[in-house]
Amino acid sequence: MIDVPVLLLTGRGSRRLEAEAIDVAAGLLCRSGDRTSSCVDCRRVARREHPDLLVAAPESGRRANTPPFDETSGSKETTIPTALVRALASDAFRVPYEGEKRVLVLLDVDRTEAAAFSALLKVLEEPPSRARFVLTAARPRLLPPTILSRLVLRRLPSPSRAELVSALVARGLSPEEAAARAAFCRAGVEEALELDLAGERVTRDALLEAISGILLSGSTGWALVLAGRLGAEDAAATADRLGLLAEILRDAVATGADPAGRTVHHSERFRDLSLLAGAGTEVLLEAASRALREAADLPDSRRNPRLAAEAYALSLLSL
């Protein structure tokens, strides 16, 4: 069990981080040492009904035991309201009801209004001795360094594809659907279940068609089509599509060595992927690594995502 004043859980998948944060809270509030559902403390934490557990989140439905705050302050549940963080900062000094300490969980702190960070920093600088803070953020780079310097960061490794598939099958999905969902989403089980599979398939097939057009026929027309299909409203969505494109390219390479398709993630498109493999391994891997580089840089840069997508697609013509 980790017992530090301020812990930040990070990694892919906000829902997965949330489940882990609640589990950490249960570990801190458990008095019996029994971490199963037969323990009253653990059970109440899991249901978010423990009086010494407080959960703050952008969405009111995920919160528990939050102190009263001015809800009219304008948040559309996309960020943790500043008024809530302020109320929570003074509430943190209250003594625990039952146990030794109180646990304050703040979910998705990377979705916090800028003004809330200074309220948060004030309480994290000198956390009350009987309070423990558990924060989650899928994108910790969005937190100010002043806050990052106050906490212990723990990164959760992403589940492997095989782990994710078996977890999805355990939740009642057919092996085919589990594999298809895991191919699109590695963040976590909840994220994979919520995924719009039909929509993802449409996006993938559109990207596969355009990248095949460029790499097999070398046409500028297809490069512009690919640019249009990659470029999204914001940098994060464009980066996701670039990541998906890199997966497609990797899959095309895999079809050559693996005719049974066991290591091909998007094996439902095996035939088209093996046609794309005709472009040659070197070309495919270079296109994939450029896409991954672009996907990694884009969210942090100030570049226009559509222009970045176009520059990427046109760069493929020289391969």
Ligand SMILES: [Zn+2]
């Ligand atoms: Zn327990």
